[in-house]
Amino acid sequence: MNQVPRHIAIIMDGNGRWAKKRFLPRVAGHVKGVSALKKIVNHCNTLGVKYLTVFAFGRENWNRPQGEVSFLMRLMIKRLDKELAELHQKNARIRFIGDRSRVSHEFISSITNAENLTQFNTGLNFNICVDYSGQYDIIQAINRIIKEHPAESITEETFANYLLTAGQPNPELVIRSSGESRISNFMLWQLAYSELYFSTVFWPDFTPQELDHAIAWYNNRERRFGKTSEQL
Numbered sequence: 683m684n685q686v687p688r689h690i691a692i693i694m695d696g697n698g699r700w701a702k703k704r705f706l707p708r709v710a711g712h713v714k715g716v717s718a719l720k721k722i723v724n725h726c727n728t729l730g731v732k733y734l735t736v737f738a739f740g741r742e743n744w745n746r747p748q749g750e751v752s753f754l755m756r757l758m759i760k761r762l763d764k765e766l767a768e769l770h771q772k773n774a775r776i777r778f779i780g781d782r783s784r785v786s787h788e789f790i791s792s793i794t795n796a797e798n799l800t801q802f803n804t805g806l807n808f809n810i811c812v813d814y815s816g817q818y819d820i821i822q823a824i825n826r827i828i829k830e831h832p833a834e835s836i837t838e839e840t841f842a843n844y845l846l847t848a849g850q851p852n853p854e855l856v857i858r859s860s861g862e863s864r865i866s867n868f869m870l871w872q873l874a875y876s877e878l879y880f881s882t883v884f885w886p887d888f889t890p891q892e893l894d895h896a897i898a899w900y901n902n903r904e905r906r907f908g909k910t911s912e913q914l
């Protein structure tokens with residue numbers, strides 16, 4: 683019986699290439715990508731995963747063509763609003779992880795509504811990273827620490843409490859789809875000991891069965907945290 687990781691993080695990549703392969707506009711890949719995500723969220727819920735974090739829009743993604751950026755933002759708002767009641771009914775807790783200062787008011791209002799409605803839920807913690815980057819996360823933590831602890835030396839534990847994921851465990855398993863094997867500025871601090879699973883499948887084709895493969899792979903890893911095999 684496979685042990686299910688407590689926290690799974692996913693870099694959902696390959697939407698554009700999925701669409702291109704089918705002679706469709708890139709945005710069609712994002713639409714299909716959201717449907718794939720819905721199935722993965724449901725599957726995580728069924729499996730009893732406690733935390734699922736998805737990289738939906740990286741800080742560097744603002745550099746994409748304006749039309750694609752605004753499409754993606756509207757798509758996320760629309761789907762979040764549409765799925766909210768069901769996610770709430772399934773006891774999921776939704777959180778936004780990222781810089782709240784640059785996304786639109788509509789986006790903030792949609793995500794705040796989702797966060798408020800689900801704040802006391804105790805099932806799957808579903809983190810949506812938008813305008814997020816690992817370097818941004820570290821810098822915003824440092825800036826807050828400087829204000830609150832001037833001239834003090836701080837520990838790793840204190841530092842982690844200032845990250846946008848404060849209070850949440852680090853991911854044990856990170857999945858990146860589409861054959862790329864990069865971290866791309868995702869959760870740089872939090873991934874220190876994560877197992878990294880790279881799938882060749884484009885995100886819109888990523889199924890619950892693919893997730894099961896990744897979890898089975900994770901179960902065959904020996905997580906040593908610096909120790910030797912004999913010490914485990």
Ligand code: FPP
Pocket residue numbers: 694695696697698699700712715716719736737738739740743754757758759761762810860
């Ligand atoms: C990467 O593919 C995918 C994205 C930049 C968008 C991912 C976002 C979603 C699936 C929406 C999530 C929705 C909610 C409500 C959380 P790419 O465009 O970089 O693909 P490419 O590398 O093939 O060009």
